[in-house]
């Protein structure tokens with residue numbers, strides 16, 4: 001199928017973009033990379049009369065790291081593609097979590113066109129970047145002809161594929177805090193095929209001070225309706241880095257109790273719950289060992305049970 005006839009506007013300034021969004025707020029939609037919206041249109045799950053294509057709007061392609069050591073912010077403009085974010089050495093230095101998660105977003109061809117802000121606006125609970133925004137404590141900056149506002153991730157996401165954005169509002173940029181000093185962060189997921197949405201995925205930030213864990217926050221994909229962050233500071237605080245394998249068991253229990261997965265033709269709810277615990281255990285132990293991420297392979301290179309240590 002193809003979409004019903006519609007008009008495409010291609011503004012070049014932010015002011016014109018906001019005017020068009022205001023004019024067509026009843027049945028208009030922002031078009032960024034089109035990697036989620038175009039399939040939705042083709043399947044006729046949405047039928048806007050007007051698309052406001054932002055790919056030529058000046059000022060929306062910023063990609064930079066601001067601030068100094070310990071308090072940096074990563075600014076990702078609405079036109080910045082996943083691939084540009086993934087490949088930025090400055091962003092990797094400020095917070096490796098973004099690049100690590102982006103390697104799991106679809107295929108390079110999709111990442112070459114799809115934008116990180118578009119992904120956040122799309123609010124897919126299977127998507128990596130809405131969760132990473134929440135896990136890092138990030139925000140989006142939003143504009144309309146009525147003014148501007150900033151929204152934290154938990155304000156923005158109100159349900160699966162649903163945000164609190166008004167129809168005339170444009171996210172101009174996403175802002176991700178840099179990783180605090182001493183923190184270690186990582187992401188892992190399992191998909192049936194490389195490039196598919198993950199059956200489950202876990203992002204993690206471990207705070208470390210002098211060989212001791214002082215904090216732990218986890219975010220999940222595909223097992224909660226909106227990005228929800230599990231704070232396990234009290235559970236792991238005081239754990240020595242060498243004692244991580246023992247502490248991982250308690251982390252796994254807490255994670256499996258926290259999430260609320262559903263089942264579908266790809267995986268049952270029970271399997272997703274089990275898998276999320278396995279991923280959390282591996283990630284926690286890997287971050288405590290200070291190791292680099294495993295290379296992304298088709299799905300995962302190991303089965304979803306950790307038979308070697310008999311854990312999780």
Ligand SMILES: Cc1cc2nc3c(=O)[nH]c(=O)nc-3n(C[C@H](O)[C@H](O)[C@H](O)COP(=O)(O)OP(=O)(O)OC[C@H]3O[C@@H](n4cnc5c(N)ncnc54)[C@H](O)[C@@H]3O)c2cc1C
Pocket residue numbers: 029030031032033034035036037038078104105106107110113114115116117118119120121122126127128129165169170171172195196197198
């Ligand atoms: C084969 C395939 C596999 C994929 N796999 C994954 C995956 O594993 N993980 C994953 O996270 N994603 C995946 N995606 C989706 C991909 O990440 C998209 O790029 C992303 O979801 C949307 O970005 P976009 O720039 O293409 O947005 P578009 O498709 O243009 O827009 C998506 C939605 O966001 C709105 N929007 C876009 N930009 C703004 C803005 N600045 N302000 C307000 N609203 C805005 C649009 O109106 C639309 O409703 C996949 C896509 C494909 C085609």
